[in-house]
Amino acid sequence: MAALDIRPATGADALAIATVHVRSWQAAYRGLLPQSHLDGLDPGRSRVQWKSVLGTTAWPSAGTLVLVDSDAASVPPTESIIGFAGLSPTRDDDDDDPTSVGELQTLYLDPGAWRHGAGSLLLHAAQDQLSRAGFVTASAWVLETNVRARTFYEHHGWRFDGSTKLHDWGTFVVTDVRYRRPLV
Numbered sequence: 748m749a750a751l752d753i754r755p756a757t758g759a760d761a762l763a764i765a766t767v768h769v770r771s772w773q774a775a776y777r778g779l780l781p782q783s784h785l786d787g788l789d790p791g792r793s794r795v796q797w798k799s800v801l802g803t804t805a806w807p808s809a810g811t812l813v814l815v816d817s818d819a820a821s822v823p824p825t826e827s828i829i830g831f832a833g834l835s836p837t838r839d840d841d842d843d844d845p846t847s848v849g850e851l852q853t854l855y856l857d858p859g860a861w862r863h864g865a866g867s868l869l870l871h872a873a874q875d876q877l878s879r880a881g882f883v884t885a886s887a888w889v890l891e892t893n894v895r896a897r898t899f900y901e902h903h904g905w906r907f908d909g910s911t912k913l914h915d916w917g918t919f920v921v922t923d924v925r926y927r928r929p930l931v
């Protein structure tokens with residue numbers, strides 16, 4: 748990795764984000780989700796959905812941050828997106844208040860970048876952004892069997908709050924667990 752920067756995503760990043768998303772899913776969820784589903788993921792198709800997600804950006808409380816590996820010294824300068832984090836007010840309809848609870852909707856890194864501290868960098872930037880937006884608590888839903896991510900969040904002070912939900916992906920159903928962390 749050359750130099751890592753974090754910036755707000757734009758609509759032009761849709762394909763790069765979709766590519767990281769698919770690569771990260773295929774590596775992280777192998778053995779956890781049906782292989783046929785993972786094999787069928789296609790960045791070219793999901794790019795359209797990402798374009799629409801990016802179109803709903805409403806900073807400071809909602810949007811996507813991208814983690815960029817950039818090399819300003821190369822000619823021409825190069826930049827590649829190696830991770831992203833999606834933020835919004837909580838979408839949960841329980842007692843959580845969307846003016847005080849900010850949701851980390853997504854946090855995905857390209858598998859080639861795992862375990863070099865880049866995920867921690869992006870998580871800290873996401874927490875800082877939620878805090879700047881006025882939220883006092885951050886929440887995130889994690890696949891129950893995603894031990895790598897659960898350990899990572901716990902290392903960063905997030906805790907399972909006891910809430911679970913079934914997530915219906917159409918062809919399969921999984922259990923998600925909710926984590927939260929104070930933003931002080």
Ligand SMILES: CC(C)(COP(=O)(O)OP(=O)(O)OC[C@H]1O[C@@H](n2cnc3c(N)ncnc32)[C@H](O)[C@@H]1OP(=O)(O)O)[C@@H](O)C(=O)NCCC(=O)NCCS
Pocket residue numbers: 771772775853854855856857860861862863864865866867868887888889890893895896898899900902903
């Ligand atoms: C979860 C995820 C974002 C973490 O990103 P990452 O860049 O691997 O995270 P880091 O490198 O900052 O930290 C990961 C671990 O590597 C360790 N680590 C960091 N730098 C290291 C290094 N140079 N050498 C060895 N280990 C290192 C950290 O201590 C940390 O250990 P821990 O999880 O036990 O605390 C990443 O694995 C990912 O994208 N996973 C797939 C998607 C996913 O599951 N997302 C969550 C959806 S809710």
